[in-house]
Amino acid sequence: DTGVSQDPRHKITKRGQNVTFRCDPISEHNRLYWYRQTLGQGPEFLTYFQNEAQLEKSRLLSDRFSAERPKGSFSTLEIQRTEQGDSAMYLCASSLRPDRGSDTQYFGPGTRLTVL
Amino acid sequence: EDQVTQSPEALRLQEGESSSLNCSYTVSGLRGLFWYRQDPGKGPEFLFTLYSAGEEKEKERLKATLTKKESFLHITAPKPEDSATYLCAVVSGAGSYQLTFGKGTKLSVIP
Numbered sequence: 001d002t003g004v005s006q007d008p009r010h011k012i013t014k015r016g017q018n019v020t021f022r023c024d025p026i027s028e029h030n031r032l033y034w035y036r037q038t039l040g041q042g043p044e045f046l047t048y049f050q051n052e053a054q055l056e057k058s059r060l061l062s063d064r065f066s067a068e069r070p071k072g073s074f075s076t077l078e079i080q081r082t083e084q085g086d087s088a089m090y091l092c093a094s095s096l097r098p099d100r101g102s103d104t105q106y107f108g109p110g111t112r113l114t115v116l
Numbered sequence: 117e118d119q120v121t122q123s124p125e126a127l128r129l130q131e132g133e134s135s136s137l138n139c140s141y142t143v144s145g146l147r148g149l150f151w152y153r154q155d156p157g158k159g160p161e162f163l164f165t166l167y168s169a170g171e172e173k174e175k176e177r178l179k180a181t182l183t184k185k186e187s188f189l190h191i192t193a194p195k196p197e198d199s200a201t202y203l204c205a206v207v208s209g210a211g212s213y214q215l216t217f218g219k220g221t222k223l224s225v226i227p
Contacts, residue, residue: 042218
């Protein structure tokens with residue numbers, strides 16, 4: 001297992017365009033998380049899934065943001081009508097359910113979004 | 117609202133010069149405190165999880181400790197490859213699994 005993977009690693013887009021990011025978690029992990037990190041800050045929680053169910057969403061997740069995990073495996077994060085303030089590193093993490101072992105979240109390499 | 121404060125913001129050490137990083141937290145019911153290392157342009161890499169006051173974990177030159185109000189990451193005889201940003205995060209409350217992070221401490225180890 002190579003860990004959490006994210007695609008693309010970098011995305012440059014123009015303001016107003018839609019973008020979609022993909023995350024593939026560690027294979028046996030049933031929890032998947034999305035975070036956003038801006039320069040000089042720690043990651044901020046956006047949302048998380050247990051299997052295909054989206055169980056928690058941050059107030060940071062505006063109506064322009066939507067996340068899915070249709071079959072409980074990979075997840076996508078879509079940002080509609082991007083704004084310059086959306087420029088950040090988008091991080092995905094995965095973990096086991098606590099009753100099935102460690103609840104440690106393991107992060108992927110991130111997708112760097114630049115909105116021009 | 118959970119708060120995590122890390123200090124110092126940046127730390128420069130000579131190779132071999134031991135020091136400690138601090139993570140102070142204010143939470144409603146700590147369920148776990150996590151330390152991660154992050155290299156520029158990469159995702160955070162897991163180091164340690166601490167669950168209760170008095171707990172300690174060690175890995176190579178790093179040792180993490182936990183009290184009821186703060187955690188320390190001790191670095192013994194650091195090497196240049198230890199240069200990175202070290203992030204502290206907490207999970208608190210019942211039913212929530214989101215990590216609340218501090219801003220990190222940027223460590224530079226000079227040969």
